[in-house]
Amino acid sequence: MSEATALKHQFDDLEQQKESSTMGMWIFLATEIMFFGGMFTAYTMYRYLYPEAFGEASRHMNVLVGTINTAVLICSSLTMALGVRAAQLGEKRMVTRLLLATMFLGLVFLALKGYEYHEHWVDQMAPGFNYAMVGQHPREIELLFCFYFIMTGMHALHMVIGECLLTHLVIQNHRGDFSAGYYSPVDVVGLYWHFVDLVWIFLFPLLYLIGQHVEK
Amino acid sequence: MTPHEIIPKKTYFVIWIVLLILTVTTALVAYVDLGVFNIYVALTIAILKSLLVILFFMHVKQSSNLMKVVVAAGFFWFGIMLTLTLTDYLSRYWLPVD
Numbered sequence: 001m002s003e004a005t006a007l008k009h010q011f012d013d014l015e016q017q018k019e020s021s022t023m024g025m026w027i028f029l030a031t032e033i034m035f036f037g038g039m040f041t042a043y044t045m046y047r048y049l050y051p052e053a054f055g056e057a058s059r060h061m062n063v064l065v066g067t068i069n070t071a072v073l074i075c076s077s078l079t080m081a082l083g084v085r086a087a088q089l090g091e092k093r094m095v096t097r098l099l100l101a102t103m104f105l106g107l108v109f110l111a112l113k114g115y116e117y118h119e120h121w122v123d124q125m126a127p128g129f130n131y132a133m134v135g136q137h138p139r140e141i142e143l144l145f146c147f148y149f150i151m152t153g154m155h156a157l158h159m160v161i162g163e164c165l166l167t168h169l170v171i172q173n174h175r176g177d178f179s180a181g182y183y184s185p186v187d188v189v190g191l192y193w194h195f196v197d198l199v200w201i202f203l204f205p206l207l208y209l210i211g212q213h214v215e216k
Numbered sequence: 217m218t219p220h221e222i223i224p225k226k227t228y229f230v231i232w233i234v235l236l237i238l239t240v241t242t243a244l245v246a247y248v249d250l251g252v253f254n255i256y257v258a259l260t261i262a263i264l265k266s267l268l269v270i271l272f273f274m275h276v277k278q279s280s281n282l283m284k285v286v287v288a289a290g291f292f293w294f295g296i297m298l299t300l301t302l303t304d305y306l307s308r309y310w311l312p313v314d
Contacts (some may be wrong), residue, residue, distance in 0.1 A: 022279070023286055030290030037294040044298065045305050067243045071236055078232040081273045088222050194273045201265045204239075205258035209246035213254045 006182035053140030055211025076105035090180030
C-alpha cells in the first residue's frame with residue numbers, strides 16, 4: 001500500500017493518523033485495565049481476608065513452570081518490540097520472522113499453561129469439577145483456585161486472541177500492506193501483546209509466589 | 217516517522233536482560249522469609265518490570281504528553297477502584313462491634 005492510499009482523508013498527515021490509532025488503542029487498553037482490575041481488586045480483598053489460605057494455595061503452584069512462562073512471555077515481548085521496530089524501518093521479511101517468533105513463544109506459553117492446568121486437574125484442584133482438597137482451609141483454598149483459573153484463563157484467552165491478531169498481521173505483511181510510513185496495525189497489536197505480558201507480570205507473583213517463604 | 221525516533225536495538229536487548237534478571241530475582245526472593253515484606257518486595261519488582269515494559273517496549277517514554285496522560289488515566293482509574301474498595305474492607309474491623 002503506498003503512503004497516499006494509507007492516509008485516510010480525515011487526517012492531516014500520517015503522523016497524526018498514527019497518533020490517533022495509538023491513542024485509540026491505549027483507550028481500549030484502559031478498559032482492559034478495568035476488566036483485569038476488577039479481578040485484581042477482588043483478589044486483593046480476599047487475600048486480605050484469608051492470607052494463610054492464599055499463601056498455602058500458592059505452594060500448590062508449579063513455580064518452575066511459572067517462572068519459565070514469565071521468561072517466555074518477556075522474550076515474546078522482545079521479539080514483538082523488535083518486530084514493531086522492523087516495521088518502522090520497513091524491513092518486510094524481518095517483520096514476518098519476528099512476528100512468527102512472537103507467535104511461537106506465545107504458543108509455548110499456552111502449552112506450558114495447559115500442562116499446569118493438567119497437573120491441577122490430576123491433583124484434583126479444579127473447583128466445581130473435581131476439587132477434593134482437605135486440610136485446614138479447604139474452602140478458602142478453593143476460592144483462590146477459582147481466582148487462579150478465572151484470571152489465568154482470561155489471560156490465556158487474551159493470548160489466543162493475540163495469536164489470531166498476529167496471524168492476521170503476518171498475512172497483511174506478506175501482502176505488502178505495510179511500509180515505513182504506515183505500520184499502525186503492527187504498532188497497536190504490539191501494544192496489546194505487551195499489555196497481556198503486563199497482566200502476567202502481576203499474576204505471577206500474586207498467584208505463585210506469595211506463600212513460598214513459609215515452611216511447608 | 218523520522219529515523220531519530222526509532223529506538224536502537226541495543227536498548228530493547230538491555231531492557232529484555234533487566235526484565236529476565238528481575239524475574240529470576242523475584243522468584244528467588246520469594247523463598248527468603250521476609251515476613252510481611254515478601255508481598256511488598258514481589259509487588260515492587262512487578263511494578264518496576266511493568267514500568268520498563270510500558271516506557272520502553274510500549275514507547276510511552278518517547279510519546280507525546282497527551283498520550284502519557286491517557287496511559288496514566290487508565291492506571292489512575294484502577295487506583296480509584298482499588299483504593300475505594302480497600303478503604304471499606306481494611307477499615308471494617310477498626311471499630312468494635314456492639
